[in-house]
Amino acid sequence: MTKKFYITTAIDYVNAEPHIGHAYQKIVADTLARWHRLLDEDVFFVTGTDEHGKKVQRAAENTGKSPKEFVDDVSKKFKDAWTALNINPDRFIRTTDEDHKKVVQEFIKKCDKTGDIYKGEYKGLYCTDCEAYFTEKDAPNFQCPTHKRPLENLKEETYFFKLSKYQKFLLDLYKKNPKFILPKERRNEVINRIKEGLKDLSITRTSFKWGIPFPLDNKHITYVWFEALINYYTATREKGKEKFWPADVHILGKDNTWFHCVYWPAMLKSAGIKLPKTIFNHGFLTFNGEKISKSLGNAISPKTLAEKYSADTIRYFALRQFPFASGEDGDFSEKALIDRHNNELANKLGNLISRVSTLTEKYGLEKTTIKKLKIFPTKRKVEKHLENFEIDKALNEIFAFIDKCNEFVQKQKPWETKDKKVLYELANAIKDFTILLSPFIPGTCEKIAKTFNFKIDIKELNNPIKVSKIKKSDILFKKI
RNA sequence: AGCGGGAUGGAGCAGUCUGGAGUGCUCGCGAGGCCCAUAACCUCGAGGUCGGUGGUUCAAAUCCACCUCCCGCUACCA
Numbered sequence: 001m002t003k004k005f006y007i008t009t010a011i012d013y014v015n016a017e018p019h020i021g022h023a024y025q026k027i028v029a030d031t032l033a034r035w036h037r038l039l040d041e042d043v044f045f046v047t048g049t050d051e052h053g054k055k056v057q058r059a060a061e062n063t064g065k066s067p068k069e070f071v072d073d074v075s076k077k078f079k080d081a082w083t084a085l086n087i088n089p090d091r092f093i094r095t096t097d098e099d100h101k102k103v104v105q106e107f108i109k110k111c112d113k114t115g116d117i118y119k120g121e122y123k124g125l126y127c128t129d130c131e132a133y134f135t136e137k138d139a140p141n142f143q144c145p146t147h148k149r150p151l152e153n154l155k156e157e158t159y160f161f162k163l164s165k166y167q168k169f170l171l172d173l174y175k176k177n178p179k180f181i182l183p184k185e186r187r188n189e190v191i192n193r194i195k196e197g198l199k200d201l202s203i204t205r206t207s208f209k210w211g212i213p214f215p216l217d218n219k220h221i222t223y224v225w226f227e228a229l230i231n232y233y234t235a236t237r238e239k240g241k242e243k244f245w246p247a248d249v250h251i252l253g254k255d256n257t258w259f260h261c262v263y264w265p266a267m268l269k270s271a272g273i274k275l276p277k278t279i280f281n282h283g284f285l286t287f288n289g290e291k292i293s294k295s296l297g298n299a300i301s302p303k304t305l306a307e308k309y310s311a312d313t314i315r316y317f318a319l320r321q322f323p324f325a326s327g328e329d330g331d332f333s334e335k336a337l338i339d340r341h342n343n344e345l346a347n348k349l350g351n352l353i354s355r356v357s358t359l360t361e362k363y364g365l366e367k368t369t370i371k372k373l374k375i376f377p378t379k380r381k382v383e384k385h386l387e388n389f390e391i392d393k394a395l396n397e398i399f400a401f402i403d404k405c406n407e408f409v410q411k412q413k414p415w416e417t418k419d420k421k422v423l424y425e426l427a428n429a430i431k432d433f434t435i436l437l438s439p440f441i442p443g444t445c446e447k448i449a450k451t452f453n454f455k456i457d458i459k460e461l462n463n464p465i466k467v468s469k470i471k472k473s474d475i476l477f478k479k480i
Numbered sequence: 481a482g483c484g485g486g487a488u489g490g491a492g493c494a495g496u497c498u499g500g501a502g503u504g505c506u507c508g509c510g511a512g513g514c515c516c517a518u519a520a521c522c523u524c525g526a527g528g529u530c531g532g533u534g535g536u537u538c539a540a541a542u543c544c545a546c547c548u549c550c551c552g553c554u555a556c557c558a
Contacts, residue, residue, distance in 0.1 A: 009558085010558060012557090012558070013557080013558095015556085015557090016556070016557065018558095019557080019558085020558095021557075021558045022557085022558050023558085024558070025558050026558090184497085251558095252558070253557085253558035254558085255557070255558070256558075282558080283558095284557085284558070285558085286552090321493095323494075328485080329484095329485080329552090335492095336492080336493090336506085339492090339506060339507070340506075343506060343507080344505095344506080346518060346520080347518075347520055347521080348520095348521090350517095350518065350520090351517055351518055351520045351521065352517085352520095352521085353517095354516090354517050354518060354520085355516050355517035355518090355520080355521075356516085356517085357517090358516060358517060359516055359517080362516085392494085393494095396494090396504090396505075399505095406521055406522070407521090407522065407523095409516075409517090409521075409522085410513090410514075410521060410522040410523085411522080413514080413516085414516070415514090415515075415516035415517090416514095416515095416516085475518060476518090477518080478518075479518065479520090
């Protein structure tokens with residue numbers, strides 16, 4: 001039986017357009033999905049968009065579109081951005097999808113059966129922008145501290161989810177499963193906050209219509225967060241996909257930590273559904289040293305970037321530059337990107353392919369046993385790093401191997417000796433590292449495979465490359 | 481103020497959790513090699529009391545305490 005691997009990203013809220021921060025997360029998830037697929041696992045990779053709520057309803061009204069037209073437009077922009085970056089989810093889920101609505105309603109009924117949902121009243125100062133209530137202490141002068149607008153005094157009939165009931169369950173869960181919340185800095189934060197006490201969660205709204213009707217009372221709309229989280233489960237209710245639940249890893253940004261690490265497991269427990277194995281909370285990116293924001297106008301679209309550079313350059317930089325596993329923030333600077341593109345992709349990798357393919361075209365290959373350029377130590381290290389989400393280190397290992405190849409060419413001087421065996425060893429090494437590199441920069445790796453006539457398949461690491469006629473490769477990365 | 485991050489050869493970073501010769505990466509500088517290749521590639525070198533002080537230890541960039549200085553955040557948002 002092949003191992004299954006189910007990976008998800010956060011689904012993006014459609015009130016703003018995609019930027020490089022969103023892209024970073026999707027690139028990482030896509031790479032991990034591709035890696036597990038390379039290892040012959042049965043992989044399911046899901047990303048998508050979060051489309052309900054008052055903010056979206058209002059954003060749509062401002063543009064004169066219907067909510068549905070509006071979310072269709074923005075959702076497509078996300079989807080297109082991922083295509084431009086060679087990010088290929090198995091499903092692009094939208095919370096407006098019909099199957100999602102159905103699954104959410106069933107989910108809520110299950111929680112209700114457990115006795116975890118009750119009707120109550122929520123009183124407070126409400127900010128429509130935040131879709132949240134504030135206490136007078138948090139909101140001096142009855143103004144929203146973030147939006148500086150006057151708060152509405154609201155008293156709403158609402159349904160609650162008994163989150164407080166799960167306090168002990170959650171703390172036990174983290175204790176028993178140290179990998180449930182990663183990295184561990186985030187875990188400690190969550191634990192400390194839970195220890196301050198959990199309140200029940202208001203999970204319905206009546207002030208607007210753009211959402212999933214609450215199945216227990218049709219005057220109510222389901223609260224966006226409560227509903228959106230369920231998307232991960234929805235995707236596995238499709239026929240044939242059931243086996244993928246529970247998720248192996250949810251990838252999300254650190255601002256989503258609380259919802260995913262607290263609400264989500266409590267909700268699943270209540271509904272009697274298995275819990276995901278790992279929730280990975282990564283850091284944020286700044287862009288050219290500045291925080292990414294609409295008002296600063298630096299929220300450059302991933303698509304524009306991918307057109308300016310290439311999908312693989314963006315992918316390589318995003319994966320190599322930041323210590324993903326640390327959960328820390330990083331800066332996406334174009335200068336650093338160009339640096340890595342020129343030095344690592346063009347000079348080291350690109351030039352190696354260029355020089356070896358030229359030499360091979362001239363002198364040909366002759367089969368021999370591989371003595372110097374053995375891939376297995378590298379493979380083991382890459383495997384281990386990826387298990388620990390150390391994506392930057394994995395890439396570093398592969399490039400250390402590429403350095404070894406360049407040293408080998410230099411030492412052996414095949415242009416002088418015309419030694420076909422040396423060239424064979426190099427071609428074989430190129431096959432090997434290209435296979436390992438393929439989840440990171442898939443487009444480039446396909447080109448290399450075509451030049452050297454091999455298949456990108458993990459089994460090919462055990463098979464010496466077959467001797468064939470090889471033509472000089474096109475330039476893979478032009479210097480910037 | 482609160483919270484968070486940082487201080488490592490000329491620049492920018494890893495390394496710190498899990499202590500073991502100042503190790504690594506990219507750039508820059510100096511010398512040499514190579515002439516297959518994208519003016520690319522390879523080798524060697526100069527340059528650092530790892531912010532400071534004290535402590536723990538056979539051993540500290542790494543652990544502990546205190547101090548100094550920088551920078552973010554407390555706007556939407558992965």
